[in-house]
Amino acid sequence: MEEKSLSTADVNILMDVDFLVSVIVAIGEVANITGVPQRKIRYWDEKGIxxxxxxxxxxxxxxxxxxxKIVLIQELLDEGYTLDVSAKKVNERCIKVAEVFERLKASKS
DNA sequence: ATTCTTACA
DNA sequence: TGTAAGGA
Structure with missing residues (x-):
């Protein structure tokens, strides 16, 4: 393996990923940053969404x-979709993206 | 201080 | 859905 120096952009990306992966927050903070009420987030939890x-x-x-997902679901709700449909759409999209990276991982093995 | 459940308007 | 009560 040869050592490659990282560009500033590479470092920025690494910091972002490192931060995002480490994110673990309580409902209050989620509500604050997303604008989605705690009441609604708990409700989605009850419904298994x-x-x-x-x-x-x-x-x-x-x-x-x-x-x-919370941000995306709320966005679809604002566009007029029902909660169930919004949740299904978001899940399908997340799964689709996950599958793409799963293929990438497989090809890297 | 923050979150949790339950319940009522 | 918003809010209040009462406990953790």
């Missing part, structure tokens, strides 16, 4: 993907 990470915890904890 948004599953917080770490079920053993007393409090709901959200990661990057949770937050991303």
């Amino acid at each position: 948004i599953e917080p990470v770490d079920k053993t915890s007393t409090y709901r904890q959200y990661d990057y993907l949770n937050i991303k």
Whole structure:
């Protein structure tokens, strides 16, 4: 393996990924940054639409993907879709992207 | 201080 | 959905 020096842009990307992966926040902060009310986030949890990470915890904890889905679902709701349809669309899209990277991972093996 | 559930308007 | 009560 040869050592390659990282460009400033590379470092910025690495910091962003490192940060996003480390993101674990409580419902209050999620509500603040997304603008989606805590009440609604808890409701989506009841309906099984948004599953917080770490079920053993007393409090709901959200990661990057949770937050991303919350933002996307709210966006579709604003566009007029029903909650169920919005949730399904977001999930399908996330799965689709995940499959793409799964293929990439496989090709790298 | 923050989150949680339950319940009512 | 917003808000309040009452406990953790």
